[in-house]
Amino acid sequence: MRVLFVEDSRHLQKSVLKILKASGYAADVSGDGADGLWMAQTYDYDVVILDLMLPTMDGIQVLEALRADGVEVPVLILSAKDSVTDRVIGLRTGADDYLIKPFAMEELLARIETLSRRTYQKRQSVVRVGDLELDSATKTASREGQPLELGPKQFALLEYLMLRRGQVVSRSEIEEHIYDCTSSPMSNVIDTAVSSLRKAISISPDSRPLIHTRRGYGYYMEESED
């Protein structure tokens, strides 16, 4: 999952970025409205966290421009403005959620998860493919009831593939959703990551392969029939 955080407070940028990365998200930050708008229009984010009081363009202007441009990315407004009027304006302008500063880290993460699930039209935090189960709320995965040991990147990759179960996911899509702007994955990094994930979710020699390759297109996840 890839998240954009548009916030002018450098301290808050740093702390939220650490939390997002520690939670397995690929996260980018922007310190002003115009730059944030450009990033949201240019990259394919799963969620945008947007402050309202921003230099160059305020959050509402950014949101208006995004929606006018047809960008449907879920937007969570994170602001110090706590009046009902501010919240109503934010939500009516096109925000999907509104959180007031200061906030609890778990609440922020829960809201981001909910918004990202909405992107993939899932209502529950648990996703299943065959005997493989992933809970995005608790950041845990298990196969045949046996917990899997996954790193943040592996978890993010598995979650993305599972959310798009049955669909072929290209390498560039994986790159966009799993890695942030500061990472520059080399061409074989995705293949290596997928290979590593295949091993991680295979708990025994008899485990059925769940991640399949469609040559020339990418990967897809599906329970194999045999």
Next chain:
Amino acid sequence: MKSIRHHLLERLLPGYLLLWAAGGSVIYFAVKQQLDAELNSEVRELLGVMPYLPSSEDDYLVDLEDFDSSDHGLYFQIWTRDGEELTKSKNLGEKDLAQPEIRFPDARGEYSDLRLGALELRALTIGVESASGGPIKVTVAKSKEDVAASMFRLAISIVGVGLLAGAGFVALVVVSLRSGLEPLTLVGDKASKIDSDSLEARFAEEGMPLELRPIVTRLNSLIERLEAGFARERRFSSDLAHELRSPVAALRSNCEYALKWPEKVSKEDLAEMLTISKELEVMIGHMLMLARLENKGEQLQWQNLDLQACTRECWEDVAELAKTRGITPQFQLAGKQSMKADPTLLRIILTNLFSNAVEYAPEGSVITIGSGNQVEGEFLVVSNPAPQMAERDIEHLFDRFWRGDKARGHAGHCGLGLSLVKTCAELMDWRIRAQLVGKDISFTLCKIEGQGAGSSLGSESEN
């Protein structure tokens, strides 16, 4: 607590009752005296028809026959000087009139009140020579029933009229007080409804009685000041809450991150938390200073200070940062100037102006510290390049918590420095003006013409 209406009624009603009792008594006794005099005169006239006395030619209102029955209430009895009864009116029957002691001769006679059974009589007794010779004592009497009845009617009238007039008076007083005190009641009602949420309310001065107008004017002025004060406090609290939210959110996020992923916490994370705490400390310090300054008022410590020395001393506080950023100061102050100022406030002004200039001016730029146009009261001008500053920003520079777009994320600044500068300047009756000249911003300190004796400049130091 009693109402004014109640209080006035309590004073006016006993006053009225006292006046009514005094007036009623005067009338009662004057009429009684008059009726008594008339009765005496009527009794004396009875002598004209008495036997044994020389008759006169006057026509009398009564005849001797009128003494036969009790209908007219007329009685007489005649004795010899020795007290032997000669005759008496038939209506006395077996009864006798009391025989008063008199001197002889006494043609004028003496009045007395007699009782005949239950009947009260006014009597006149004279001692004279009878028509046939020999001294006789004649007593004529008339019933006082008519006088008593008249006096009773009068007393009833006085009481009745008094009570009616009293009720009317009370009603009049109540109505008059209600109408007279209506503006005061309206003011009271309106004042009782004013609270911190309805400070926009004002009392109408038009139509207000002259006595209340100064009170209403004062109240309006007081509410206006209160409203401004409340608005300022609300704005400040709101700004403060808003300004505190982001650093507090950052601090909380850092703490929660450290608790959830302790293995990932680095020294940089801890240093970040310390920096946020220090910035919060600076903000709180500035806020407390503003609060203290606003209450400082009369407690200023005026001293004659050397402006040149003060500016150089304050520059030392920012000299290191200026050196790091390659910024150089250019002192252009005109000679040695002495000025009357509070040293603490002057230091706050200079330090904040210099620190602002050093932190926001582009690296390698020059900060000019000059005297300005002294003819116009200017005594200090601090200017530096500010390419990011726009003309529209100037009017907000001294607002609390205002920071330019580019300065928002500037660590260590909370947007209170210039607000502090303005407060300090105003406390010393100075004015601070910000001006954008080309790409340079300049802050000019000057005296306010004709205000306060606090600020004065001299050519020589008195300190």
